[in-house]
Amino acid sequence: MDQRKKLIGPFKQLLSLANLPIKGALKDVDMEVLEHAGLLLEGGKIKAVGSFEELKAANTQGTEIIELTDDYVVLPGYIDCHTHIAFGGNRANDFAMRNAGSSYLEIAEAGGGIWSTVKHTRALSEEELADLTSKRADMLLKQGITTVEVKSGYGLNVEEELKTLRAVKKANQHSAADLISTCLAAHMCPKDFEGTPEEYLAGIVDQLFPILKEESLTTRIDAFVERSAFSAEQTKPYFEKAKDLGFDITIHADQFSTSGSALAVELAAVSADHLEASGDPEVLALAQSDVVAVALPAASLGIGCAFTPARKLLDAGASLAIATDWNPGSAPMGKLIESASILATMEKLSNAEVLSAITYRAAKALNLPDRGRLVEGLLADFVIYKTDNYQNITYLQGALQPAQVWKSGKKVVDNSNS
Numbered sequence: 001m002d003q004r005k006k007l008i009g010p011f012k013q014l015l016s017l018a019n020l021p022i023k024g025a026l027k028d029v030d031m032e033v034l035e036h037a038g039l040l041l042e043g044g045k046i047k048a049v050g051s052f053e054e055l056k057a058a059n060t061q062g063t064e065i066i067e068l069t070d071d072y073v074v075l076p077g078y079i080d081c082h083t084h085i086a087f088g089g090n091r092a093n094d095f096a097m098r099n100a101g102s103s104y105l106e107i108a109e110a111g112g113g114i115w116s117t118v119k120h121t122r123a124l125s126e127e128e129l130a131d132l133t134s135k136r137a138d139m140l141l142k143q144g145i146t147t148v149e150v151k152s153g154y155g156l157n158v159e160e161e162l163k164t165l166r167a168v169k170k171a172n173q174h175s176a177a178d179l180i181s182t183c184l185a186a187h188m189c190p191k192d193f194e195g196t197p198e199e200y201l202a203g204i205v206d207q208l209f210p211i212l213k214e215e216s217l218t219t220r221i222d223a224f225v226e227r228s229a230f231s232a233e234q235t236k237p238y239f240e241k242a243k244d245l246g247f248d249i250t251i252h253a254d255q256f257s258t259s260g261s262a263l264a265v266e267l268a269a270v271s272a273d274h275l276e277a278s279g280d281p282e283v284l285a286l287a288q289s290d291v292v293a294v295a296l297p298a299a300s301l302g303i304g305c306a307f308t309p310a311r312k313l314l315d316a317g318a319s320l321a322i323a324t325d326w327n328p329g330s331a332p333m334g335k336l337i338e339s340a341s342i343l344a345t346m347e348k349l350s351n352a353e354v355l356s357a358i359t360y361r362a363a364k365a366l367n368l369p370d371r372g373r374l375v376e377g378l379l380a381d382f383v384i385y386k387t388d389n390y391q392n393i394t395y396l397q398g399a400l401q402p403a404q405v406w407k408s409g410k411k412v413v414d415n416s417n418s
Contacts, residue, residue, distance in 0.1 A: 005063040006409065008074075009038030009052035012388050015075040016049055016374040017360055023287075025314040026352035033390070039074065041380045044408035049374055071388040072403065075355065076374050077146030077381030079362035080336055082273050082294055082323035084151050084184075085136040086129055086164050086171075089120025091328045095302065104228070114154070114188055117328050121154035126163050130170035136326070136334070137175040142413055143336055144383030144402045148177050149323070149366055151222060153184030157193070158207045161185045165217040176412035180366050182250065183212060186223035186230055186238060197230055201238045209245055220270075220366075224252040225260035232259040239267050248367050254278045255299075265289045271321070271365040275308045276300060283309060287316035292365040295357070296325035297343035298333045310347040321365045322357040338398030351394055380409035386416070 014037035020026060038052030040059060048055060056065060094112040107113055121129065137148050150168045155161040165181055172179035185204045189197045212218055221242040223235045229252075230238075239249045248270045253260025255274035261282045264272035272286060273294035286293050295308035313320050322343060326334035333339060336358060344354050360372030371379045384404040385393060392400050405413035 003043050005047065005059060006041045006066060007038055007052075007055055007059055007063050008041070008066045009055070009068060010036045011038070011052070011068065011074045011384075012036075012071040013073045013390050014039070014049065014374065015073070015355065015390055017076060017356060018373055018375045020352065020356055020360070022361060022364055023319040024317045026350055026356060028350050028352045031352040031355070039374065039380070039382065041409040044380055044410070046374060046376055046378055046380050048376055070386060073385045073387050073390045073393075074374070074382050075390065076359040076372055077383055077405065077407065078144045078336055078358045079147040079366065079368075079372060080140055080145045080323050080326075080358075081149045081271070081321050081362040081365040082151075082296060082325050083140075083149055084153065084325070084327035085140075085148070085334075086133045086150050086152060086168050087117050087121050087154050087328050088124045088129065088132070089117055089328060091116060091332070094329055095332070098303070114329065115191055117154045118156055118190070121164070122160050126167050126170070129164060129167035130174070133168055133171035133179070134174040137171060137177045137179055139334065140324075140326075140336070141175065141177045141405060141407075142402070144405050145336060146177055146381040146383075146405065146407045147180060147363070147366070147368065147371060149180045149182055151182045151184040153187035153222070156185065156187060156190035158204070158211075161204075161208055162211060162217070165212070166215070169217060176407050176410075178407075180220070180368070181218040182220040182222050183208070183218045184222040184224070186235060188224060188229045197234050201230070201234060205238060205241045209242065209247075213245065219246075219248055220250060221247045222250045222252060225263060226252065226255055227257055232263045236263060236267070239263070239269075243267065250365070254282060256305075258282055261286055261291075264291050270367050273323070273325075274299065275313075276306050278309055280312070283312045283316050283318070286313060287318040290319075292319045292321050292361060294321045294323055294362075294365055295343060296323055296331065297346075298331035298335070298339040299325045301339065301342065302330040302332065307343055307346050310343060310349060314349070314353060319361050319364060320353065320357050321362040322354065323362065335398050337393060341394045341397040344394055351391060354394055380406060382406050
């Protein structure tokens with residue numbers, strides 16, 4: 001790692017997101033916007049944030065000065081805390097059938113649905129899956145996303161789940177983004193498993209979990225708690241055993257019916273993701289807990305269902321994150337700012353709420369306290385836009401692309417001249 005100090009600036013606007021709370025509603029006036037500011041970096045971390053001229057005067061020896069001459073805005077690197085980018089195949093036909101009025105069951109009977117992706121993913125080698133995952137991570141990196149959560153869940157047996165998580169580990173070595181793996185072996189009960197859902201989950205606990213620990217493949221366990229997958233009653237002992245082994249847990253909750261978010265609150269999960277079906281009791285319970293509510297607006301667009309009640313969650317005092325849910329079925333877009341801006345329009349979210357939801361609050365959903373804000377001591381992960389007003393980021397709904405993306409103090413994307 002380059003230990004040499006670097007000073008970058010002056011920025012027209014610098015949004016550190018420092019001192020904003022982890023929970024509750026936010027107003028844009030609460031978000032400090034520094035002008036003519038600089039970032040001092042050292043050893044992959046932020047050394048100081050403040051006046052560019054003052055930092056320049058105080059760091060004359062042994063510091064690389066990167067002086068900007070145009071108007072730029074800088075803010076923390078984005079964190080996509082829910083994706084399924086380790087997959088094979090394509091489900092464009094699912095989308096067409098769904099828009100033509102076919103039901104979930106009809107799509108599955110026609111060869112679509114999650115099981116279609118399972119078959120295509122199983123057909124890939126570990127190297128092929130790692131390559132696809134790395135390429136998709138790099139596509140997210142170009143959007144300013146410096147940390148990407150990646151779920152398994154298209155293997156659905158011990159051997160194939162291991163292949164997927166090993167592929168994610170390999171992809172992490174090739175992508176400049178940080179890939180945070182999550183085991184979603186409980187995505188659905190596989191069609192080729194001869195036994196009950198409870199027996200399938202017990203087999204995953206006994207046979208897969210020890211290897212996840214042994215090979216350091218993940219620190220996180222997820223499950224889809226839904227009528228079409230696993231019930232809260234079936235997954236509770238599964239999660240309890242995961243927690244006993246030291247795993248963090250996160251839950252696909254309340255997408256079509258409620259029960260998942262209540263389980264997330266009961267078990268103190270780090271996050272409950274989806275929540276499109278959550279009503280007032282679920283909103284209140286989440287707000288009174290430390291569980292991060294993760295909205296996935298691209299899934300609402302892909303399926304054509306209601307959005308996560310983000311406004312109610314924030315007003316009740318919850319912590320809200322927003323992620324892409326990039327997957328081949330319900331959320332193939334893979335565009336964080338675009339989908340977050342749409343959610344902001346539909347749910348009336350402030351810029352402060354949106355930017356917090358894809359930075360430090362998303363970091364909380366991944367239990368990563370070392371990133372998500374531009375403050376001394378945290379990772380030097382940040383995204384730079386060539387614009388004079390940070391409001392243009394959400395206003396242009398993803399059309400404004402980053403000029404530069406920095407990861408751990410190193411420039412990894414540079415579109416400054418394009």
